[in-house]
Amino acid sequence: MGGDVTVPGCAVEPLVPFGVLVRPTGGPRPVPSPAELRELVLRDRVVVCRGFTPEPTQHALAAYAAGWGSLLQWDFGTVFEVVEHEAPKNYLFASGSVPYHWDGAFAERVPWLQVFQQGRRTTWPRFPVAP
Structure with missing residues (x-):
């Protein structure tokens, strides 16, 4: 884990119990x-990228994510933005914790990969099939 795969201009460190x-x-x-991260994702499954410049818009994040494969279309589009609502309709938009769940259970096709971008808000696109 970690050391034998390199990413140009980056340090790659193992995470415990798994991932990098x-x-x-x-x-x-x-x-x-x-292309620079694919080998790590396929080998380690969880790849946390920290300290990078975030994608500035949902469109830019979707364009980056499309480099991993075709995106899964949902009723909200390809990128889901989690934003706290004053009067939330469900736990996804409340200030409390979100129960552990697998988003693929609600999809027409099971995603092979999820990309999260966290800042003031958390956003992620979904992928339907492995490359």
């Missing part, structure tokens, strides 16, 4: 491309 952490080594920069 990828950080830029030379200051802020965009998240590495899917």
